[in-house]
Amino acid sequence: xxxxxxxxxxxxxIAYKMFLTRGYENTSVDEIIxxxxxxxxxxxxxxxxxxxxxxxxxxxxxxEEEQQARLMLHSDQPIPQKIMAIMAAFRPTQDxxxxxxxxxxxxxxxxxxxxxxxxxxTIIPILAEVxxxxxxxxxxxxDHIPERLRIILIVSNGLFDEHSHYSKDDITxxxxxxxxxxxxxxxTMEFVKELIRY
Amino acid sequence: xxxxxxxxxxxxxIAYKMFLTRGYENTSVDEIIxxxxxxxxxxxxxxxxxxxxxxxxxxxxxxEEEQQARLMLHSDQPIPQKIMAIMAAFRPTQDxxxxxxxxxxxxxxxxxxxxxxxxxxTIIPILAEVxxxxxxxxxxxxDHIPERLRIILIVSNGLFDEHSHYSKDDITxxxxxxxxxxxxxxxTMEFVKELIRY
DNA sequence: CAAGAAAATCGACCGAAAGTCGAAAAAATG
DNA sequence: CATTTTTTCGACTTTCGGTCGATTTTCTTG
Numbered sequence: 001x002x003x004x005x006x007x008x009x010x011x012x013x014i015a016y017k018m019f020l021t022r023g024y025e026n027t028s029v030d031e032i033i034x035x036x037x038x039x040x041x042x043x044x045x046x047x048x049x050x051x052x053x054x055x056x057x058x059x060x061x062x063x064e065e066e067q068q069a070r071l072m073l074h075s076d077q078p079i080p081q082k083i084m085a086i087m088a089a090f091r092p093t094q095d096x097x098x099x100x101x102x103x104x105x106x107x108x109x110x111x112x113x114x115x116x117x118x119x120x121x122t123i124i125p126i127l128a129e130v131x132x133x134x135x136x137x138x139x140x141x142x143d144h145i146p147e148r149l150r151i152i153l154i155v156s157n158g159l160f161d162e163h164s165h166y167s168k169d170d171i172t173x174x175x176x177x178x179x180x181x182x183x184x185x186x187x188t189m190e191f192v193k194e195l196i197r198y
Numbered sequence: 199x200x201x202x203x204x205x206x207x208x209x210x211x212i213a214y215k216m217f218l219t220r221g222y223e224n225t226s227v228d229e230i231i232x233x234x235x236x237x238x239x240x241x242x243x244x245x246x247x248x249x250x251x252x253x254x255x256x257x258x259x260x261x262e263e264e265q266q267a268r269l270m271l272h273s274d275q276p277i278p279q280k281i282m283a284i285m286a287a288f289r290p291t292q293d294x295x296x297x298x299x300x301x302x303x304x305x306x307x308x309x310x311x312x313x314x315x316x317x318x319x320t321i322i323p324i325l326a327e328v329x330x331x332x333x334x335x336x337x338x339x340x341d342h343i344p345e346r347l348r349i350i351l352i353v354s355n356g357l358f359d360e361h362s363h364y365s366k367d368d369i370t371x372x373x374x375x376x377x378x379x380x381x382x383x384x385x386t387m388e389f390v391k392e393l394i395r396y
Numbered sequence: 397c398a399a400g401a402a403a404a405t406c407g408a409c410c411g412a413a414a415g416t417c418g419a420a421a422a423a424a425t426g
Numbered sequence: 427c428a429t430t431t432t433t434t435c436g437a438c439t440t441t442c443g444g445t446c447g448a449t450t451t452t453c454t455t456g
Contacts, residue, residue: 007433038434038435039434039435039436040435040436040437041433041434041435041436042433042434042435045432045433045434046433
């Protein structure tokens, strides 16, 4: 009862690393069990399929990031900066993708898409709180906050996903999008341009 | 020299239908060759891989849709309607997806993503012409037209993709997005709400 | 038209990968 | 200690994309 939990966690860790560096499609169950030093049957004792493993890996991943993001709710940054900080908390850190994603462009789409969707659903309620506060303060002016956030996040993922080269103009328009969608004064989000390297 | 062309076209047609109804991942090469009544080797004489077949199927598909879309450039509709008509030309028609996509939600992601990206790249220059004209006429007011269009299209795909349930509010905000991004007067795109069933 | 070249077709075979299963070992239980 | 439950094992199966050398069909041309 205790040992099983540990084993499963260990498998999640190993898979997490391998999925991130080599991609989901390019990592076979055989490789995972070899890395873990266990037999095929043991793996399928803990996960009913490779895809369920992916699901759980993503769940674990996002849970961590969500905690990071929620910490920022109570930081003392200005609201616009807070929003971007929360969004950044859900972006893979530098070292986590370097080698992997560059190569695994299209093979990793399933994983990417699953992550993106889950991130969006997780992050919206958090950001909504902040935007709500921004509306109170008069920085923003808008209704339908969750729907507006969803749009911003979809664009953020679609535009700045790896293996997608974006230009300075893309960033300019992205900033404009945020301001317009949230009803902020022009320039409110200007600082974002410094955040994104292109 | 002639026969080969016909065979290849026939394979493209068969694959097109099967990919659409059963999904790319759920259609095996064996099933395709069985439907076509040919041997494995013959298939690989025409396509170097299953993925290349997909690529060509998508290419064929979008080429047709592009022609449809370009026809509308010279129609006499008002500019806002023209924009939506062009966008609609690139959406799968009703009967093409019914059964298939409902089931193949996640398995078809690769195909979907490839289609979406190709559609966006194909459609932007066409729409840009129309928006440009709209700016001349004073209906719209914006710079960076291609970048703005890309954002609108990313949202359109991300929001209204199959297996994604959207609400009335989503549509409201989507309309607002288009108006704001293109610098149109409020209400210019109101008619879109009647176009999208939710 | 005959004969050789080129194009098209065939299908057995291969290797990789996900997933199954019954049996055995290890751990918990009482 | 006996028995029940949990965990582990690994050979085996199936599916699938892809290869390859042999064979047939079609085209070319002297």
